[in-house]
Amino acid sequence: QVQLVESGGGVVQPGRSLRLSCAASRFTFSTYAMHWVRQAPGKGLEWVAVISYDGSTKYYADSVKGRFTISRDNSKNTLYLQLNTLRAEDTAVYYCARDHQEYSRTYFFDYWGQGTLVTVSS
Amino acid sequence: DIQMTQSPSTLSASVGDRVTITCRASQSISSCLAWYQQKPGKAPKLLIYKASSLESGVPSRFSGSGSGTEFTLTISNLQPDDFATYYCQQCNTLGTFGQGTKLEIK
Numbered sequence: 001q002v003q004l005v006e007s008g009g010g011v012v013q014p015g016r017s018l019r020l021s022c023a024a025s026r027f028t029f030s031t032y033a034m035h036w037v038r039q040a041p042g043k044g045l046e047w048v049a050v051i052s053y054d055g056s057t058k059y060y061a062d063s064v065k066g067r068f069t070i071s072r073d074n075s076k077n078t079l080y081l082q083l084n085t086l087r088a089e090d091t092a093v094y095y096c097a098r099d100h101q102e103y104s105r106t107y108f109f110d111y112w113g114q115g116t117l118v119t120v121s122s
Numbered sequence: 123d124i125q126m127t128q129s130p131s132t133l134s135a136s137v138g139d140r141v142t143i144t145c146r147a148s149q150s151i152s153s154c155l156a157w158y159q160q161k162p163g164k165a166p167k168l169l170i171y172k173a174s175s176l177e178s179g180v181p182s183r184f185s186g187s188g189s190g191t192e193f194t195l196t197i198s199n200l201q202p203d204d205f206a207t208y209y210c211q212q213c214n215t216l217g218t219f220g221q222g223t224k225l226e227i228k
Contacts, residue, residue, distance in 0.1 A: 045166065045209055047217035059216060095165055107213035108156045112165035
């Protein structure tokens, strides 16, 4: 069964940085685009970023563009999200999710991690 | 930006009922729509993709329809495990979600 395990969350002060990781296993990581989706406490889901299977293409939500960077290391089966200049409104559970189709970006998410909580507070 | 609006925000129903949740897009998204189920403290689960395709392993009592700007998720013969929050999501331009519909036990 596909497994995605996020890590790196925690409490951070406004303006500081954090890097999230998502370790993937039990599927061929290098053939799937990967996404980050977040959910503020008690709120709905917000798509954050996508990276193509080979890392060559990246897109971001307007709310994080210029502050967050998505990347991947296919040799380590790991997805990353660098969060810079954090704001209170970035407080959320961050999920990594696999795209539904190999070698494509469908923006359908068929497997999700359990999430990692980022709290931005002074 | 494409906005997704779900209705109702909350829905009360009983086991065995048939319920319908509606999702409207602010512009045409063809059939580029998915539905997810989320339970408290858990990650979302993909139910329907491409508006009407049932994800593998999802019970057939879940069905989706629509195209363009209006879409529906129908759950027939509600089971106790179905009480959860449901989200629609468009894939036409990046990946905007609706605000969610909480399905409660009446």
